[in-house]
Amino acid sequence: MNAQRxxxxxxxxxxxxxxxxxxxxxxxxxxxxxVVVIGFDGMDPxxxxxxMDAGRMPHLDRMRQAGGFKPLGTSIPPQSPVAWSNLIxxxxxxxxxxxxxxxxxxxxxxxxxxxxxxxxxxxxxxxVGDHDIPLTFPPxxxxxxQTLLKRDGKPFWDFLDEAGVETRIYDIPAxxxxxxxxxxxxxxxxxxxxxxxxxxxxxxxxxxxRVVREMSEGxxxxxxxxxxxxxxxxxxxxxxxxxxxxRENASVALRIFRDVDQNAGRIDVQGKTVVLNRGEWSDWxxxxxxxxxxxxxxxxxxxxxxxxxxxxxxxxxRLYVTPVNIDPTDPGESRVSEPADFVEEIAGxxxxxxxxxxxxxxxxxxxxxxxxxxxxxxADYVLRERLALLDFATERYRDGLLFFxxxxxxxxxxxxxxQSDAKHPMRSKDDARKYNAVIEELYTRMDDIVGRIVxxxxxxxxxxxxxxxxxxxxxxxxxxNTWLRDGGFIQPNTATSIHTRAVDWTRTRAYGLGLxxxxxxxxxxxxxxxxxxxxxxxxxxxxxxxxxxxRDPADGxxxxxxxxxxxxxxxxxxxxxxxxxxxxxxxxxRASWATALGxxxxxxxxxxxxxxxxxxxxxxxxxxxxxxSNRRIMHDxxxxxxxxxxxxxxxxxxxxxxxxGRSVFETQRTLxxx
Amino acid sequence: xxxLGKILVWLGNAxxxxxxxxxxxxxxxxGFISAVIGPVASPLLGWLDPVVTILADSYYTMFDAFxxxxxxxxxxxxxxxxxxxxxxxxxxxxxxxxxxxxxKAELLAIKLYKDDLRVMFGAQGxxxxxxxxxxxxxxxxxxxxxxxxxxxxxxMGTRYQQRPLRLGERTLLRVVGDDDDAxxxxxxxxxxxxxxxxxxxxxxxxxxTEVGAHTIHIKIGDDSLNKSLVVGKVGQPVSVKRPGVKWxxxxxxxxxxxxxxxxxxxxxxxEYPELDSWVCGxxxxxxxxxxxxxxxALILKPVFRVKF
Numbered sequence: 006m007n008a009q010r011x012x013x014x015x016x017x018x019x020x021x022x023x024x025x026x027x028x029x030x031x032x033x034x035x036x037x038x039x040v041v042v043i044g045f046d047g048m049d050p051x052x053x054x055x056x057m058d059a060g061r062m063p064h065l066d067r068m069r070q071a072g073g074f075k076p077l078g079t080s081i082p083p084q085s086p087v088a089w090s091n092l093i094x095x096x097x098x099x100x101x102x103x104x105x106x107x108x109x110x111x112x113x114x115x116x117x118x119x120x121x122x123x124x125x126x127x128x129x130x131x132x133v134g135d136h137d138i139p140l141t142f143p144p145x146x147x148x149x150x151q152t153l154l155k156r157d158g159k160p161f162w163d164f165l166d167e168a169g170v171e172t173r174i175y176d177i178p179a180x181x182x183x184x185x186x187x188x189x190x191x192x193x194x195x196x197x198x199x200x201x202x203x204x205x206x207x208x209x210x211x212x213x214x215r216v217v218r219e220m221s222e223g224x225x226x227x228x229x230x231x232x233x234x235x236x237x238x239x240x241x242x243x244x245x246x247x248x249x250x251x252r253e254n255a256s257v258a259l260r261i262f263r264d265v266d267q268n269a270g271r272i273d274v275q276g277k278t279v280v281l282n283r284g285e286w287s288d289w290x291x292x293x294x295x296x297x298x299x300x301x302x303x304x305x306x307x308x309x310x311x312x313x314x315x316x317x318x319x320x321x322x323r324l325y326v327t328p329v330n331i332d333p334t335d336p337g338e339s340r341v342s343e344p345a346d347f348v349e350e351i352a353g354x355x356x357x358x359x360x361x362x363x364x365x366x367x368x369x370x371x372x373x374x375x376x377x378x379x380x381x382x383x384a385d386y387v388l389r390e391r392l393a394l395l396d397f398a399t400e401r402y403r404d405g406l407l408f409f410x411x412x413x414x415x416x417x418x419x420x421x422x423x424q425s426d427a428k429h430p431m432r433s434k435d436d437a438r439k440y441n442a443v444i445e446e447l448y449t450r451m452d453d454i455v456g457r458i459v460x461x462x463x464x465x466x467x468x469x470x471x472x473x474x475x476x477x478x479x480x481x482x483x484x485x486n487t488w489l490r491d492g493g494f495i496q497p498n499t500a501t502s503i504h505t506r507a508v509d510w511t512r513t514r515a516y517g518l519g520l521x522x523x524x525x526x527x528x529x530x531x532x533x534x535x536x537x538x539x540x541x542x543x544x545x546x547x548x549x550x551x552x553x554x555x556r557d558p559a560d561g562x563x564x565x566x567x568x569x570x571x572x573x574x575x576x577x578x579x580x581x582x583x584x585x586x587x588x589x590x591x592x593x594x595r596a597s598w599a600t601a602l603g604x605x606x607x608x609x610x611x612x613x614x615x616x617x618x619x620x621x622x623x624x625x626x627x628x629x630x631x632x633x634s635n636r637r638i639m640h641d642x643x644x645x646x647x648x649x650x651x652x653x654x655x656x657x658x659x660x661x662x663x664x665x666g667r668s669v670f671e672t673q674r675t676l677x678x679x
Numbered sequence: 680x681x682x683l684g685k686i687l688v689w690l691g692n693a694x695x696x697x698x699x700x701x702x703x704x705x706x707x708x709x710g711f712i713s714a715v716i717g718p719v720a721s722p723l724l725g726w727l728d729p730v731v732t733i734l735a736d737s738y739y740t741m742f743d744a745f746x747x748x749x750x751x752x753x754x755x756x757x758x759x760x761x762x763x764x765x766x767x768x769x770x771x772x773x774x775x776x777x778x779x780x781x782x783k784a785e786l787l788a789i790k791l792y793k794d795d796l797r798v799m800f801g802a803q804g805x806x807x808x809x810x811x812x813x814x815x816x817x818x819x820x821x822x823x824x825x826x827x828x829x830x831x832x833x834x835m836g837t838r839y840q841q842r843p844l845r846l847g848e849r850t851l852l853r854v855v856g857d858d859d860d861a862x863x864x865x866x867x868x869x870x871x872x873x874x875x876x877x878x879x880x881x882x883x884x885x886x887x888t889e890v891g892a893h894t895i896h897i898k899i900g901d902d903s904l905n906k907s908l909v910v911g912k913v914g915q916p917v918s919v920k921r922p923g924v925k926w927x928x929x930x931x932x933x934x935x936x937x938x939x940x941x942x943x944x945x946x947x948x949x950e951y952p953e954l955d956s957w958v959c960g961x962x963x964x965x966x967x968x969x970x971x972x973x974x975x976a977l978i979l980k981p982v983f984r985v986k987f
Contacts, residue, residue, distance in 0.1 A: 134685075282871070299687070300692045
C-alpha cells in the first residue's frame with residue numbers, strides 16, 4: 006500500500022513539474038501590471054519627426070501629440086552593444102564594461118576581441134588518437150569550449166524576476182549567452198551577439214563557377230563549382246569538431262543540378278531536394294553535421310539550418326547559402342534562450358527561423374554578393390519572421406514586461422539610408438533616393454506595428470517605443486591610425502598596421518582600435534607601454550586639441566566634433582578597460598574601415614567606398630535615439646540609462662543604487678519630493 | 680591510459696567491421712527471403728490492396744466529421760479487441776496456461792531454494808525452457824495476424840503519417856526513371872518549375888490551386904502514367920508513392936496501382952508534409968496505436984478469458 010501511495014506521489018510530482026516547467030506562470034508579482042517595450046534599433050528622431058509631420062506615422066504622431074515623444078540620449082560612443090548594455094543595466098559603460106564593438110587585451114599589447122562575448126576554448130579530457138574525449142571527472146577534468154557573456158552589471162530583468170514579474174524578452178542584443186533566471190519568471194531569446202554554427206557572426210557561403218579556388222572574404226566564403234553534364238558537387242562547411250585536435254569543420258555534401266533552358270536549379274542534400282527558379286529563395290533546410298569521434302564511440306551530431314538563394318544559372322551558375330544558423334528545434338549545446346528550451350517552444354509554434362544575431366546579411370551586400378534588391382528581399386524576409394515572432398509573443402503575453410526588438414531599422418538603414426544631396430559612395434543619385442525611400446517605407450511599417458500594439462494594449466499597458474541611437478550619412482572616413490602615424494604618435498612612419506612587428510612600441514605613444522576608441526600606450530598597462538602617468542594628461546590634451554582641429558582636405562570642414570576623456574565621462578569598476586579617448590565625429594564622418602581593426606591606409610580622410618553608407622558611430626549628441634510612450638514623458642532629457650529604472654518603477658520595484666537613471670514619467674521635482 | 684585508448688580504438692574498429700558484416704549478411708538473408716516471398720506476395724497484394732483500400736475507405740467514412748485522433752483511437756481499440764479474439768481462437772490456450780504455471784512453479788522454486796545451488800540452476804534451466812515454450816505458443820497467432828496487421832497499418836499510415844497539401848502549398852513531384860523527355864499536366868495544381876533532372880530522377884515543383892483529389896498525368900518517353908494528388912483537410916488518405924513492382928514497396932504504398940515492370944519509370948513520389956500533431960505526427964501515430972490496442976487487449980483479457 007505504501008509503495009502504491011509512493012508511486013502515486015511520484016506521478017503527481019512529475020505531473021506538477023511538467024505543468025509548471027518551461028515558460029509558465031509561477032508565483033506571479035507585478036499585480037497584473039503591463040509594460041510593453043518595443044526596441045527599434047537605430048530609429049532616428051529627425052526622420053521620425055519629418056515622417057510624422059508628413060502624416061506618414063500617425064500612430065507615433067498620436068503619442069507625440071499627447072506629450073509622449075522625446076529624443077533619447079544615447080551612449081558614448083553610440084554603438085549598439087554599448088547602447089543596449091546601457092539600457093540593460095541602467096548604467097554606463099564603466100559599470101557594464103562594454104566600450105566599443107572591439108576591445109583589446111593590453112596584456113598582449115593590442116590583441117583585439119569582440120567586447121560583448123568571449124569564446125573560451127575547451128581544455129583537458131582523455132587524449133585518444135586525434136581526439137580529446139570530453140570526460141569531466143578526474144583525472145581528465147575536461148572543460149568544454151564555451152562562450153561567456155562579457156557584459157557585466159545586473160540586468161534590469163533580474164530585479165523583475167526577483168519581484169515575481171513575468172518577463173518576456175525577445176531578441177535583445179548584448180545578452181548572449183542569455184543570463185540565467187534565478188526565480189523562473191524570465192523567458193528570453195538572445196539577439197545580436199548569437200553566433201552561427203561556425204562560431205562567427207555570420208559566414209555566408211557562395212558557390213560559383215567563376216570562383217577558381219575557395220577564398221574567404223569578410224563575412225563569407227566563395228567556393229568553386231565545376232559542372233559536368235549540368236551536375237556539380239559541393240560541400241557546406243559546418244561547425245568545428247571541438248573534440249578533434251585538428252578542430253576540422255564538419256561538412257555536408259551537396260549535389261547541384263542546373264537546367265539552363267528553364268533558368269532553374271536543384272540542390273540535393275541529405276535526402277532532401279530543393280528546386281529553385283533563378284532569383285528564388287528556399288525555405289529553411291535542416292542539415293545534420295556529423296562530428297567524428299573515436300571509433301569506439303558514437304559520432305556527435307549538430308543540427309543547423311540554412312536557406313538557399315539561386316542568384317544565377319547562366320552564363321555562370323551562382324548559389325548563395327545563408328550562414329548556418331543554430332537549429333531552433335534542436336539547439337543542442339548552444340544556449341540561445343533562457344530557459345534553454347524556450348527557443349524550441351517558439352520553433353514548435355513558428356517553425357524554423359533565424360537564430361544568429363545578425364540576420365540581415367549586410368556583409369553579402371558589402372562584398373557584392375547581393376545586389377541592393379536581393380539584400381532588400383532578404384531583409385524583408387527577416388522582418389516577416391520577426392513579425393511572426395511578435396505575434397507569438399503577443400498571443401502569449403498576459404501581464405508583466407514584454408520587450409521586443411527589431412534589427413531591421415538598423416541594418417537596413419546602414420545599407421539604404423542616404424539623406425543628403427551629396428554623391429552616394431556606390432549609387433547614382435536616383436538609386437540613392439530610391440533606396441532611401443525604402444527606409445521611409447520601413448518606418449511607416451514600424452508605425453503600423455506600434456499601432457497594433459497600442460490597439461491591443463494601449464488602454465491597460467504602459468507602452469515605450471525606443472531606439473538606441475539615430476542615424477546619419479557616412480560619406481567620408483577618417484583613418485585615425487594613419488593620422489596618429491603622420492603626427493608621429495605611431496612609429497615608425499612606414500607602419501601600416503598596429504598588429505604587425507613593424508610598429509615600434511618603444512616609440513609609439515597612442516593607437517586607435519574600434520570605431521571610436523583611442524588608447525595611449527601606457528606604461529604599466531600595455532605590455533610594451535611607454536607613456537608614464539606623469540605625461541598622460543598632457544598627451545591626452547595634446548591629442549584632443551589636434552583631433553578637434555582636423556579638417557577635411559576636400560572642403561575644409563571639421564571632421565571631429567567632440568573628444569571625450571573616458572576618466573571624465575565614465576564611472577565604475579571597468580573604467581580601466583576603456584579607451585583613453587572616445588572620438589566623436591561630425592555627421593557624415595566616421596572612423597575608417599581600416600581604423601576599426603587597427604590598420605592604416607594611405608590617406609587620413611577618404612571617401613567611404615562601401616555600400617554601408619550610413620552609420621551612427623559619431624558624436625553622441627549627433628545621433629540621439631527616440632523615446633515614444635502612450636503616457637506623457639516628464640523627463641526633460643531622457644536617455645538610455647533611464648529605461649530600466651522606468652520599467653522597474655512601473656512595477657513598483659525599487660530602483661537599485663547601481664542604476665543611475667530615473668523614471669521618464671517623473672519630473673526632477675516629484676522625484677525630489679519622494 | 681594511452682594503451683587503453685589504443686585498445687578501445689582497436690575494439691571500436693573491430694565492432695564496426697563486425698557490424699558491417701552483420702549488415703551485409705542481413706541484406707543477403709533479406710534478399711533471399713524477398714526473392715522467395717516476392718513471386719507469391721506480389722500477385723497476392725495486387726488482389727488484396729484494392730479490396731482493403733475500399734474496405735478502409737468505407738470504414739473511415741464514419742470518422743469524417745471528427746478529428747483524425749478519434750479515428751486513430753477507436754481503430755486502435757477495435758484492433759485490440761480483434762487481436763484478443765484471434766489470439767484466443769488460434770492459440771493453444773491450455774498449453775499457454777500450462778507453460779505459465781510451470782514458470783510460476785520454477786520462480787517459486789528459485790525463491791524457496793535459493794541456498795541450494797543444484798536446485799537453483801535446475802529451476803533456472805526449466806524456467807528458460809518454459810519461457811521458450813510460452814513464446815512458441817505465440818508463433819501461430821502471430822503468423823495468422825501478420826498479413827492483416829501489415830495491410831491495416833499500411834492503410835493507417837496513409838492517413839496518419841502525412842497530411843494532404845493545403846491550398847497554395849508547394850511540393851515536389853519526383854519521377855524515378857532515366858528518360859529526360861517528360862512533362863506533366865492535370866487539374867488542381869500549377870507547375871512552378873521542372874522537370875529538373877538529377878541522378879536518375881526528375882523533379883517538378885508544383886503548387887496546389889484547388890481542393891480535391893486530383894490526378895497528375897505524366898508523360899515520359901513513350902509511357903503515360905498517373906499519380907494522385909490530394910489537396911484538402913487533414914485525415915484524408917494520401918499516397919506518397921506510386922510503387923514499382925517490388926512487393927515491399929507495394930505493401931507500404933497500397934493506394935495506387937503499381938507501375939508495370941517494363942516501364943521507363945520505376946516509381947512516382949509526392950512529398951506530402953508530415954502530420955505533426957502530438958498523437959498523429961510522424962511515428963507517434965504508431966506508438967499511439969500500439970499503446971491503445973495493447974491497453975485495450977490487457978483490460979479486456981479477463982472478459983474474453985484469454986491467456987497470454
